[in-house]
């Protein structure tokens with residue numbers, strides 16, 4: 001079977017879904033591989049490096065999409081600016097597409113994929129279970145984003161992060177508050193600690209307290225009733241519960257130099273954690289990085305894709321943070337992709353078994369229908 005990796009065409013994207021290391025392993029698993037000309041350049045992978053690993057470099061993009069059994073990429077299919085055709089229409093009828101579609105935001109593409117009977121796997125729907133950890137792009141990319149968010153804040157802040165004793169006197173460490181201590185938040189805590197900041201973190205899931213403390217940060221303890229669902233994920237809070245949390249957080253933020261917000265609730269808009277009033281209460285010159293900005297934002301004043309100054313506070317609303325660390329983000333994404341493909345390979349063939357747990361979770365469209373219940377309800 002043949003796998004084609006196109007160049008990403010989404011705005012701001014710098015990553016690529018395959019690297020030479022994974023080309024070699026896909027070939028060893030029984031596949032032939034082609035990569036669109038120039039697909040890896042923004043992630044520092046040359047066409048020659050792909051060729052050396054055994055891939056062919058495709059110059060005719062439309063033909064490469066049509067001929068592939070599997071097309072594998074990062075972003076969900078969008079309108080191709082040069083070919084003036086939607087990527088979902090470029091894949092062959094009945095073919096296989098693997099990409100990180102966010103189903104509720106990509107209903108138009110889903111409709112086309114259904115019409116063309118494409119079997120589309122979404123990396124974002126891979127179940128968060130132990131056997132699938134090695135395929136989990138949400139985690140690999142969130143971890144990169146948590147790390148880079150801290151560096152972005154540090155670069156904006158007119159202060160040192162660490163304690164410094166100098167001949168000109170002592171500099172006290174900066175205070176960093178991290179809201180949401182999932183994969184991204186924990187990496188942000190670790191990074192801010194490595195830079196020497198004092199770190200406090202809050203999450204509605206009390207279970208993360210131990211992890212926060214093991215990284216050398218202080219857990220902001222605001223008791224929350226019924227914060228987790230059966231799968232261990234955050235549940236949406238009542239408005240009065242959220243208001244109580246905001247009052248406590250306002251106190252912590254009034255002395256913070258940096259706030260990094262990562263709070264998300266699966267399938268729901270991001271919770272509002274920092275109101276306009278709370279931004280006003282922060283010290284002049286402080287910095288907020290709103291990592292939830294693409295899902296509605298955790299801060300009332302953040303703007304998608306913009307860095308703005310409000311009430312003397314810089315608010316960063318970068319939309320695709322992993323893409324700014326393109327080399328390692330691509331390497332990890334490509335390994336996750338390889339692990340998914342090899343997991344689904346039986347006797348050197350890509351095998352769609354609807355009973356198999358990863359397939360059942362991640363297969364979004366198949367045989368003309370949409371298998372994702374929430375998207376199906378939105379399509380009706």
Ligand code: NAD
Pocket residue numbers: 127128129130132133136138139142179180181182183184185202203204205232233234237262263264265266271273
């Ligand atoms: P996420 O990106 O969906 O959310 C980020 C964090 O925001 C979560 O920790 C959540 O509790 C928190 N949050 C939500 N509402 C909040 C609020 N109002 N205030 C403060 N914090 C709030 O989560 P994630 O980082 O993708 O993963 C979180 C969970 O998934 C964890 O339980 C983690 O262990 C689990 N997980 C499991 C696997 C696996 O088994 N394969 C892989 C990754 C993550």
